[in-house]
Amino acid sequence: MAREQNMTKKAVVLGIDIGGTTSSFGFVEQDGTCFAETTIPTRPREPAEYLVTSLCKRAREAFAPFAAGHELKGIGIGAPNANYYTGIVQRPINLDWDEEVPLAELFHSQFGLPVAVTNDANAAALGEMKYGAARGMRNFISITLGTGLGSGIVVNGEIVYGSDGFAGELGHTVVDPAGRMCSCGKRGCLETYVSAPGLCRTAFSLLAERTEESVLRAFSFQALTAKDVFTAACNKDCLALEAFAVTGRILGVKLADAVAHTSPEAFIFHGGLAASGDLLLVAAKRSMEENLLSIYRGRIPLLLSGLQGLNAGVLGAGALIWNEIKL
């Protein structure tokens, strides 16, 4: 009887999305049904072990009411600078963790289950492929526009990890080698132009160059957010509109470059800035088309995430481990 009951249990995985300020988890069935979603503060100044212990404790508590009907099969984790090959998080920029944290090992020792990790942008791509806008696609690029520009490149149905697990960093491709300072230490990286802070920097640059009236002239650099620029643009503020147009043009050129590398079927956009939609993407599409070889033109859509309103990070982490385990 006990055995029979066990056989009818539904397989489920734990998807964990670790961010710089909050971390989320949820239990993800193979069809993408997600339950017991929970968000906890990351406490970035504490060592990694603190977060791992909290997550494990809270996940066990959240799973308890479902344990009779579900069997946990594995754990997928999306985290900044997490390396799929090694299971290690290396020097995450916004977390005061050790230089190298063996995240997969830490979770494996707690649960004794298969664990896979990857960076948050790759997890987002996997989520789109399994549950979102990229279902059925074998070649696409997912781009997350938030405080930075993250990307996941899919070729032949698989994330491109490259020789070291660190492929797919389009946010640090070069717009201008002598351009804006980037938090990575380089200059002119794409994400210094195309990201929420990048949009604000462009707005400030336009405020300096132009003389038109703009509501943005009332903001300090510290106070201005991408949301403010978005609101101003929706109200037809011409400098805010121009800030989006400039951002879109730069994005489009680098999308064209990405096409020349891996020739995707589509780009899929996530994140706060992507939610500004046409304001950004119409200019990006025009600029991409202008910079594409004719063989690629007119067939690569810029799509919004198919996981809006859902916890894309948790679903992506779930998709990651679903791809690894055999039932």
Add this chain to the structure above:
Amino acid sequence: MAREQNMTKKAVVLGIDIGGTTSSFGFVEQDGTCFAETTIPTRPREPAEYLVTSLCKRAREAFAPFAAGHELKGIGIGAPNANYYTGIVQRPINLDWDEEVPLAELFHSQFGLPVAVTNDANAAALGEMKYGAARGMRNFISITLGTGLGSGIVVNGEIVYGSDGFAGELGHTVVDPAGRMCSCGKRGCLETYVSAPGLCRTAFSLLAERTEESVLRAFSFQALTAKDVFTAACNKDCLALEAFAVTGRILGVKLADAVAHTSPEAFIFHGGLAASGDLLLVAAKRSMEENLLSIYRGRIPLLLSGLQGLNAGVLGAGALIWNEIKL
């Protein structure tokens, strides 16, 4: 007896390299031993069928003396704009062929053997992976510097063909959207700066901007070749040296972008301009390193082809079909 003799025959493939002015073929054993290499004029103004008929006839003649000891197992072809997925050559720039030529089908109907086609740059990458400088590598990028800039991207041991078979066109990534006119119809493509003609254009631009003496001041634009710039640079002509330095810097920035896409173990260079070696590659390496994220720095060598002195195009085409057939 006849059967026994047949069983001792050595397996061999026909590798064909179709170029804008000449085409070559040779018979390639699995270990890369190549025999009966032959070069014929391409006659680019004739229809494709003319070249196919000539190549088939000449290949049969060349194979005849070896037929007793060898069995032909397949045909690999590298050709401009050849699409691996469809077997079709689409609008090759330097050939007056029909819009679409079903190259794989034409050869299959002649020999009744497996045929695979790809563009010449991808064939070069496959040749390096099987017989050259990329043996043992699973992730690398091969770059051919000649009249254009061709590239083949290898991820997880396989050429990246993308959604349409046309991935890996790094020569048409964007250096400057308002930059030099390219034969593809766009502006500012990498190959307008980094290629044999690109080097000459940069030399002419420097002649206009600078006032230093230079032997290059005696050349017409028509007359100047990359070889002349190379010779002048070897003789310490400062403008020729600067032309190489500028070319290398631009190349390095785009190599850094390519690393951020697919994180290769190495870049491997072919072609006439690559033969200028350190003159170009020292500046390229420095500029690449300056534009790389720290996680990638110091570990990606710029290597010269491991097939120098050999017919890399024929070996690459041979490698292409060797990867497809089962013995």
